[in-house]
Amino acid sequence: MNAQDQPMVRIRSVRKRFGSLEVLKGIDLDVPAGEVVCVVGPSGSGKSTLLRCVNRLESIDSGRIWVNGELMGYAERDGRLHTLRPHELSRQRRGIGMVFQRFHLFPHRTAIENVMEGPVTVLRTSTAQARRQAQELLDRVGLADRGHHYPAQLSGGQQQRVAIARSLAMRPSLMLFDEPTSALDPELVQEVLAVMRDLAATGMTMMVVTHEMNFAREVGDQLVFMDDGVIVERGDPREVLAAPRHERLRAFLGQVQ
Amino acid sequence: MTGEKAAGAELPIEAVRPVRPGRWLGAAVALLFLVWLAYTVIVNENLHWDVIVAYLTDGRILGGLWVTIQLTVLSMAIGLALGVLAAVMQLSDNPVLRGTSALYTWFFRGTPLLVQLIFWFNIGLVFPTFAIGVPFGGPKLIEWQANAVITPFTAALLGLAINEGAYMAEIVRAGIRSVDPGQREAAESLGMSHRQVLRRVVLPQAMRVIIPPTGNQFISMLKTTSMVSVIAGAELLTVAQRIYLGNFEVIAMLVVASIWYVVLTTIASVGQHFVEKRFERGHVRLSSRVRRNLSPLPSKEPLPVESSKEPPLPKEPS
Numbered sequence: 001m002n003a004q005d006q007p008m009v010r011i012r013s014v015r016k017r018f019g020s021l022e023v024l025k026g027i028d029l030d031v032p033a034g035e036v037v038c039v040v041g042p043s044g045s046g047k048s049t050l051l052r053c054v055n056r057l058e059s060i061d062s063g064r065i066w067v068n069g070e071l072m073g074y075a076e077r078d079g080r081l082h083t084l085r086p087h088e089l090s091r092q093r094r095g096i097g098m099v100f101q102r103f104h105l106f107p108h109r110t111a112i113e114n115v116m117e118g119p120v121t122v123l124r125t126s127t128a129q130a131r132r133q134a135q136e137l138l139d140r141v142g143l144a145d146r147g148h149h150y151p152a153q154l155s156g157g158q159q160q161r162v163a164i165a166r167s168l169a170m171r172p173s174l175m176l177f178d179e180p181t182s183a184l185d186p187e188l189v190q191e192v193l194a195v196m197r198d199l200a201a202t203g204m205t206m207m208v209v210t211h212e213m214n215f216a217r218e219v220g221d222q223l224v225f226m227d228d229g230v231i232v233e234r235g236d237p238r239e240v241l242a243a244p245r246h247e248r249l250r251a252f253l254g255q256v257q
Numbered sequence: 258m259t260g261e262k263a264a265g266a267e268l269p270i271e272a273v274r275p276v277r278p279g280r281w282l283g284a285a286v287a288l289l290f291l292v293w294l295a296y297t298v299i300v301n302e303n304l305h306w307d308v309i310v311a312y313l314t315d316g317r318i319l320g321g322l323w324v325t326i327q328l329t330v331l332s333m334a335i336g337l338a339l340g341v342l343a344a345v346m347q348l349s350d351n352p353v354l355r356g357t358s359a360l361y362t363w364f365f366r367g368t369p370l371l372v373q374l375i376f377w378f379n380i381g382l383v384f385p386t387f388a389i390g391v392p393f394g395g396p397k398l399i400e401w402q403a404n405a406v407i408t409p410f411t412a413a414l415l416g417l418a419i420n421e422g423a424y425m426a427e428i429v430r431a432g433i434r435s436v437d438p439g440q441r442e443a444a445e446s447l448g449m450s451h452r453q454v455l456r457r458v459v460l461p462q463a464m465r466v467i468i469p470p471t472g473n474q475f476i477s478m479l480k481t482t483s484m485v486s487v488i489a490g491a492e493l494l495t496v497a498q499r500i501y502l503g504n505f506e507v508i509a510m511l512v513v514a515s516i517w518y519v520v521l522t523t524i525a526s527v528g529q530h531f532v533e534k535r536f537e538r539g540h541v542r543l544s545s546r547v548r549r550n551l552s553p554l555p556s557k558e559p560l561p562v563e564s565s566k567e568p569p570l571p572k573e574p575s
């Protein structure tokens with residue numbers, strides 16, 4: 001497979017269980033480079049778990065996940081899988097940004113220090129260069145003048161934008177968003193979505209778990225509807241949302257809209 | 258509405274406070290009691306205030322004071338290091354490390370500090386020599402006589418530090434567990450290693466929870482060092498006891514020692530206040546507008562409030 005036509009994310013037959021509860025029951029999904037995939041579905045359907053399996057915050061029980069052509073979590077040698085060592089796993093994770101519903105900014109560091117943390121600690125970038133780059137990123141998410149604020153001094157929308165900048169500082173080739181606007185007041189949702197829209201426009205590959213159907217319609221290249229651990233319906237967001245084929249998706253859309 | 262003024266006008270509050278006779282009475286009784294207490298202590302001839310004042314800055318007392326400070330600082334520093342190590346082991350995935358750590362805290366919290374101190378002092382009876390070399394009877398590189406190495410000071414330091422480590426382990430563990438797991442996940446998804454996550458993200462935040470009980474442990478340790486007098490540790494109480502065995506001013510010497518203990522703990526309490534403020538960084542009070550956008554904090558585990566103190570000893574130095 002050459003780099004041009006391989007998808008950024010390739011998920012094959014992925015199963016995941018927590019104890020006796022099977023949360024992912026055989027997921028197949030491709031995310032082509034530069035595309036935005038929106039994942040929707042009712043609570044508990046396994047959306048977060050799927051994202052967390054992609055950057056291996058969770059291990060999987062069977063199946064394969066490749067990101068950027070690399071098998072996540074394992075090395076394949078002499079026809080066998082070898083679990084990666086922690087530092088090799090860390091290296092894989094560097095290229096994947098993740099944005100959480102509850103932001104998870106480091107509360108003991110200012111906004112700009114949050115953005116600098118990855119480059120300085122992981123990439124060993126010099127402090128001066130990391131600061132310059134962090135300032136540019138804060139500028140990009142519209143927070144150029146908030147660098148010296150601690151997370152607790154920022155609104156939810158501002159915190160989430162800092163969190164996005166923090167992920168971008170690692171220059172990821174894939175960004176994962178797990179309900180990035182669900183913890184926000186309605187009036188703060190748009191400022192975060194605007195940043196994500198800009199990001200999509202720069203050609204970033206994104207997997208976005210969201211309940212924002214307008215965002216999915218406008219920005220998404222693909223819509224995936226999950227229910228009870230399986231992908232029930234997928235396709236062009238505009239078509240799927242205009243004419244859902246499955247009853248479960250119709251019921252779900254009735255609830256969120 | 259009546260009494261409503263134009264928008265923007267000032268409405269100062271100059272309310273008359275209700276009279277509370279019960280409060281005044283309580284305050285008067287307490288004050289009277291304190292005055293009476295001070296009076297009886299000051300006029301009591303058996304207290305020998307002149308002796309107390311004379312010995313407060315006696316060279317031997319100051320020497321003992323210095324040993325007390327050294328023992329406290331060193332045993333807390335070593336205890337903290339041991340505590341962090343034991344806590345990290347306790348939270349690891351490795352069952353052998355977890356078990357070792359559990360065994361350590363179980364044993365040293367399960368035996369009295371006093372027994373441990375006497376044990377360390379007499380360890381030469383069990384292990385006459387210490388050596389560095391190949392274990393299980395292999396060749397030895399260097400060898401020491403236990404009696405030469407184990408002075409009252411080193412025995413005291415060993416006993417206090419190792420015992421303290423067992424308590425600090427619980428405090429540090431509660432601190433680490435108080436950090437939102439989301440913090441670890443955010444750090445891991447930046448590609449940080451386990452060590453980087455611990456050093457850069459988890460421990461600095463755990464500090465907020467670790468510092469206050471550690472301050473209490475420190476203050477407690479200032480006084481716990483007095484237990485070292487059982488092995489003649491040359492700290493404040495040992496010295497005070499040595500002096501009163503000569504001049505029979507038992508109460509006066511105990512008052513001298515107590516005054517210094519109070520001075521030390523007071524200074525430590527003030528220091529604790531400033532250290533706690535320093536680690537509050539980033540945890541400013543939130544305006545209600547901001548708070549609405551934050552999800553509830555993760556539930557905090559109750560901190561262990563046990564202290565390593567044992568009852569004081571009315572005993573002579575050995």
Ligand SMILES: Nc1ncnc2c1ncn2[C@@H]1O[C@H](COP(=O)(O)OP(=O)(O)OP(=O)(O)O)[C@@H](O)[C@H]1O
Binds near residue numbers: 018047
């Ligand atoms: N660490 C875990 N241990 C046990 N069960 C878990 C764990 N994480 C998730 N689950 C369970 O797996 C199921 C799917 O969870 P997941 O968080 O992926 O759902 P979701 O689609 O993201 O839901 P929501 O919209 O509420 O975020 C749920 O039933 C959840 O309780």
Ligand SMILES: [Mg+2]
Binds near residue numbers: 049178
């Ligand atoms: Mg979820």
